[in-house]
Amino acid sequence: MSELTYTAFLGPQRLATGPLTETLRAVKTALDALEGPRTQPLIVFNDETGRPADFDWRGTLDEVLARHAPAAKPGPGRPRLGVVSREVSLLPRHWDWLESHPSGASAALRRLIDEARKADPEGERRRMASLAADRFLTVMGGDLPGAEDASRALYAGDRAAFEAHVAGWPEDLRLHALYLAAPALGDAP
Numbered sequence: 544m545s546e547l548t549y550t551a552f553l554g555p556q557r558l559a560t561g562p563l564t565e566t567l568r569a570v571k572t573a574l575d576a577l578e579g580p581r582t583q584p585l586i587v588f589n590d591e592t593g594r595p596a597d598f599d600w601r602g603t604l605d606e607v608l609a610r611h612a613p614a615a616k617p618g619p620g621r622p623r624l625g626v627v628s629r630e631v632s633l634l635p636r637h638w639d640w641l642e643s644h645p646s647g648a649s650a651a652l653r654r655l656i657d658e659a660r661k662a663d664p665e666g667e668r669r670r671m672a673s674l675a676a677d678r679f680l681t682v683m684g685g686d687l688p689g690a691e692d693a694s695r696a697l698y699a700g701d702r703a704a705f706e707a708h709v710a711g712w713p714e715d716l717r718l719h720a721l722y723l724a725a726p727a728l729g730d731a732p
Contacts, residue, residue: 548590552683554583555713560590567611571604586682591671593678593723672726673697679723683716684709693720702728 549566551558559569566587574581587596598611631652633641641648660667677694684690689708696704705724709717 549587549596550590550719551585551587552715552719553581553585555683555716556583557715557719560719563611564608567598567607568604570598571600571607574600575604588679588682590723591675593675595682669700669727669729672723676720676723676727680720684712684720687712687716697724697727700728 546562548561549563550560551566551570553573558573559566561569570585570587574585585600587598588594589596598607600607602610638648641651644651646654676697680690680694680697684693688711693705693708696702696708705728706721709720712720
């Protein structure tokens with residue numbers, strides 16, 4: 544997935560997939576067109592991570608778009624560089640090793656992570672796709688027949704078994720699960 548996309552579901556029905564602004568526009572338009580109260584849950588997923596994303600749908604379309612426009616969030620770290628401060632727990636010997644590097648602990652950690660990611664880019668791509676697909680499966684398919692077996696097949700890289708376990712699912716859920724799982728199963732998305 545080269546460009547970050549989001550996918551919105553209203554119950555088992557896919558409303559939209561696309562870049563954030565396009566997805567927000569499609570969802571808000573669909574919500575405004577609903578007659579009566581919404582009876583199905585609305586969940587929007589970040590397709591790269593498989594995590595649900597939370598949006599405030601109140602107000603006009605322009606207000607929703609303005610509220611959720613991509614922007615750097617201020618806070619600890621170096622926001623202009625995209626650095627976000629988070630906590631890491633290490634043993635004293637790990638801190639000693641990190642502190643012995645002249646560029647500092649943060650730079651040493653970043654370098655180690657980048658080296659690990661570059662060492663096996665295909666494996667990293669499959670791992671990230673497995674995580675994203677599994678998160679989606681847990682949220683949207685957790686109560687459906689074959690969900691646990693589909694997750695096992697996903698991590699085993701068994702495409703045939705994965706497809707068999709999601710075959711009876713509502714079409715939009717099944718197709719999106721296959722889309723997210725494709726890189727983990729050795730296929731292009």
